Amino acid sequence: MREMKNIHTAQVLRERAVQFLIYVAVLLISAVFIWILADLARGGIAHLSWEFLTESPRDAGRAGGIASILVSTLLILLVALLTAVPVAWTSAILLVEFVPADSPFGKTVRFSLHVLAGVPSIVFGLFGNAFFCIYLGLGFSILSGGLTLACMLLPILTSTAEAGLRAVPHAYRMSASALGMTHTAALVHLILPAAAPVLAAGLLLGIGRALAETAALLFTSGYVERMPDSLLDSGRALALHIFDLSMNVPGGDMPAYASALVLAGLLLCINITAMKFAHGLQRRKIMT
Amino acid sequence: MSLINNRLVVKTGMSKNFRYVLIHLFFLAIVVACVAQAQAQMPTKTASQRLVLTGSSTIAPLAGEIARRFESLHPGVRIDVQTGGSSRGIHDVRKGIAAIGMVSRALKPDEADLQAFTIAQDGISIIVHAGNPVITLSRKQIADIYTGRITHWNAAGGTDARITVVNKAEGRSTLELFLDYLQLKNSEIKPHVIIGDNAQGIKTVIGNPHAIGYVSIGAAEYEARRGAPVRLLSLGGVEASVENVRQGIFPLSRPLNLVTSSEPQGLVRRFIEFARSPQVHDLVRAQYFVPVNAD
Numbered sequence: 001m002r003e004m005k006n007i008h009t010a011q012v013l014r015e016r017a018v019q020f021l022i023y024v025a026v027l028l029i030s031a032v033f034i035w036i037l038a039d040l041a042r043g044g045i046a047h048l049s050w051e052f053l054t055e056s057p058r059d060a061g062r063a064g065g066i067a068s069i070l071v072s073t074l075l076i077l078l079v080a081l082l083t084a085v086p087v088a089w090t091s092a093i094l095l096v097e098f099v100p101a102d103s104p105f106g107k108t109v110r111f112s113l114h115v116l117a118g119v120p121s122i123v124f125g126l127f128g129n130a131f132f133c134i135y136l137g138l139g140f141s142i143l144s145g146g147l148t149l150a151c152m153l154l155p156i157l158t159s160t161a162e163a164g165l166r167a168v169p170h171a172y173r174m175s176a177s178a179l180g181m182t183h184t185a186a187l188v189h190l191i192l193p194a195a196a197p198v199l200a201a202g203l204l205l206g207i208g209r210a211l212a213e214t215a216a217l218l219f220t221s222g223y224v225e226r227m228p229d230s231l232l233d234s235g236r237a238l239a240l241h242i243f244d245l246s247m248n249v250p251g252g253d254m255p256a257y258a259s260a261l262v263l264a265g266l267l268l269c270i271n272i273t274a275m276k277f278a279h280g281l282q283r284r285k286i287m288t
Numbered sequence: 289m290s291l292i293n294n295r296l297v298v299k300t301g302m303s304k305n306f307r308y309v310l311i312h313l314f315f316l317a318i319v320v321a322c323v324a325q326a327q328a329q330m331p332t333k334t335a336s337q338r339l340v341l342t343g344s345s346t347i348a349p350l351a352g353e354i355a356r357r358f359e360s361l362h363p364g365v366r367i368d369v370q371t372g373g374s375s376r377g378i379h380d381v382r383k384g385i386a387a388i389g390m391v392s393r394a395l396k397p398d399e400a401d402l403q404a405f406t407i408a409q410d411g412i413s414i415i416v417h418a419g420n421p422v423i424t425l426s427r428k429q430i431a432d433i434y435t436g437r438i439t440h441w442n443a444a445g446g447t448d449a450r451i452t453v454v455n456k457a458e459g460r461s462t463l464e465l466f467l468d469y470l471q472l473k474n475s476e477i478k479p480h481v482i483i484g485d486n487a488q489g490i491k492t493v494i495g496n497p498h499a500i501g502y503v504s505i506g507a508a509e510y511e512a513r514r515g516a517p518v519r520l521l522s523l524g525g526v527e528a529s530v531e532n533v534r535q536g537i538f539p540l541s542r543p544l545n546l547v548t549s550s551e552p553q554g555l556v557r558r559f560i561e562f563a564r565s566p567q568v569h570d571l572v573r574a575q576y577f578v579p580v581n582a583d
Contacts, residue, residue: 058356059574060349134385140340140370223348223371226356234368244371248345248485250507250576251514 040264043257052258057225061245062252066259068227072142072235073211075228076221079146080153080210081203087150088157089199095158096165097187110162117155124152125216133220140234145221149213153206160202164195193285200278204271211267214239238263337555342370343377343390344461345485346504347544350408350575351390354563357571361562365555374461378402381549387556389547393461403552404545407563408577411505411533411541412462415490417497418517422446425521431470433500436478441498454492454501455479462486465542466502493518505538506530506576534578544577 055065091109099106128148138144168191176186192199214237222234225241236244242259245252341351348371355367370386377389378399395404414430416422422445425433432438433451442448455477456463467474481499483489489503490511505528508520520528524539532538552560562568569579 060353140368219372222368223352224368225352226366233366234370244345244349247488249349250487250490250510252487 037264040257040261043254044259044261047254047258048261052255053262056227057241057255060249060252061225061241061255062249066238066241066255066262068225069236069238069241069259070262072221072228073238075142075231075235076146076149076217076237077207077210079143079231080149081207083147083150084153084157084206085203088154089161092158092161092165093187095162097183097191113155113158116151117159120215121152121213122215124148125219127151128216129219138232140220140222140224141232142221142228142235143231145217145235145237146231148216148220149210152213152216153210156206156209157202160205161195161199164198164202165191167198168194189285193282196278196281196285197275200274204274207270207274208267211237211263212239213237214243238266336364336366338366338368339388339555339559340368340370340386341377341388341390341546342372342380342386343547344374344392344544345371346392346410346461347390347407347546350544350572350577351546351563353571353575354407354568355559357568358559358562362558367559373459375459377547381547384549387548388560391461391545391547393465393542393545395545395547399547402547402549404543404547405552405560405564406543406545406580407560407568408544408572408575408579409533409541410544410577411528411530411538412465412502413505413508413528413540414500414502414521414523415493415508415518416500416521417493418512418519419497420446420519423519423521424523424525427470427524431472434470434477434479435472449498452480452496452499453478454481454483454489454499456489456502457482457484460484461542462502462504465540469540490516490518504576505533505541506578510576530576530578543580 052065053070054067056068057066058064095106095109125148128144128151132138132144132147133140136144138147172190172194173186176190181189217237217240221237223236223240223244224234225236226233228235238259242256242263245256245259341355348369352369355369359365359367369390374389374391374393377386377391380386381389381402389402391404392410395402414425420441422441425444429438429444433444434453434455436453438444439451440448441451456466458474463474467477481492481501483492483501486503486507489501490508493499493501494511494516505520508518508528509530512518512520522528526532526538528538533541546560546563548556548560564580566579566581572579
C-alpha cells in the first residue's frame, strides 16, 4: 500500500516537473521576444515621431526620417510577393494535387527547393546583381531587389504551401468529387480555404524574411535613400538602413533604434492582419 | 477524360467561377498598369542625367550627402550612391558599371589605369577601451600584438589580461593601410574578431575592455567625445586627432578618392569638381573627415 502511494507521488512529481519545464520553455520564448521589443522601445521611442515617419533622411540618416526608405521597402516587398506568391503557390498546388507524391518529377522539384532554401542570402545577392542588375540591365533598382527577394522567397512559400495543402484531409477531396465538383472548384472553394491559415503562416514567414533581408539587397536594390520615382530607381530597404546606421554611421544609433522599432511594428501589423484575414477566409468558406 | 466529364457536370457553377476570373483579371490589370506606368516613366529618366557611384562604405554616406546637394543645385540630375567596399568601386569603374568609384585609399601601382580625385582626408587610429591603462604603443608593439607575439596586456604596460585582437575584413582599405603601416601581410595577423565598418569596430572595443582595434579617427573621436568608453592611442608620439590629420603629421592617414577610368567629362567632371570645392566642406566635416583644398 505504501509502495503504491510512493509510485503515485513519484508520478505526480514527474508530471509537475515536466509541466514546469514546459512553462519555462514558453516563458523563455516570450521573454526573448519581450526583451527585444523592450530594448528597441527603450532605445527608439524617444526618437520616434510623426516627422520621423514622413520625412526623408538627412545627414546620412542621423537627422530626418525614414519616409523614402519605408516606401522603397514596401515597393520591394510588393514586387517580391507579386512575383513569388503566384509561382510558389501554383507549384505547391501542382506538387500536391496533380503530381503523385513519390514521382521522380515531384522529388526533383522538392529537392531543388530544399537546396534553394539552404542557399545563404549573400549568394542570392550576388546572383541578383549579376543576373538582374547587369545581365538584364535593370541596374540597381527596386525591381532587381524585389525579383532577387522573390527567388529567395520561392522555397519558403512553396514548402509551407505544400505542407498546408497536404494537411487538408483527403476526405475533403473525396467528398468534393462525390458532389460532382470539378478539381478546380474543389481547390478554390474547399482545399485552398482549408489550407488558408498555413498559407498565411508561410506568407508571413516570407514577408518576415523579405523585410529582414540586408545582404541580398545591398547589391541589388542598392543604397540610395532618395524617394523612388519608379520601380527602376534604386531604393534603400529598411533593414539595410538600420545596418548602415548602426555599423557605418557614427552617431546613427538613435535613428537606427527608431527604424528598428518601426520595422518591428510593421511586422507585427502585417502578421496580425494576415492572420485575421486567413481565419476569416477559412470561416467564411468552410464553417458556414 | 475525367476532367472533361467534370466540366460538363458543373455547368451551373459557371457564374461563380466567372466571378473569380473577373477578380483575377482585375488584379492582373492593376499589375499591368503598374508596369506600364514604370515603363512610361522610363523616357523621362533617360532624358534626365544619371550618375552611378559605387565603392567604399566609408565614403558612401559623405558621397550621398554631396550628391543630394548637387542634385538640389542641378535639377534633372540623379546621382545614385551604392556601396560595397573600395575593391568593388575599382572593379565597377573598370567594368563600366559605375561612372565613378569611391576608394578610401591611395591608388596602388597596378591601378594606374584609373584617375583618382581626393575629396577628403581620413586618419586611422588604434583604439582600446577607456578602462585600459595603456596610453601609447610603439609600432613594434602593435605589430607584435597583431601577430600574436604579445598575448597579454602586461607585456605592453597594461594589466594581466588576454588581448582581444580586432581586425578588419579582407577588402577594406583600412586593413590595407594598417598592414602597410606595420609592414605585415594579412595572413600573419592572428585576429580574434573580424569586423566590417567603423562603428562596428568601436562597438566591439566598447563591449570588451581588453580589446584592441583600429578605426577611422573621425568616428572614434566623435564617439569618445560623446562619452563612449574608448581611447584613441597616439602613434609615433603624435596624438590621434582630426586636427593632426589636417596638418598632415599623423602617420596613419589616407585620402578618400573618387576614381574614374578616363579623363572625366561632362556631368562626371562637374560632380567631381563640386565634391572637391569649398561648397561641400561643411558636409565633409559633418561626416568627421578632413576637407582638402583643391588647387
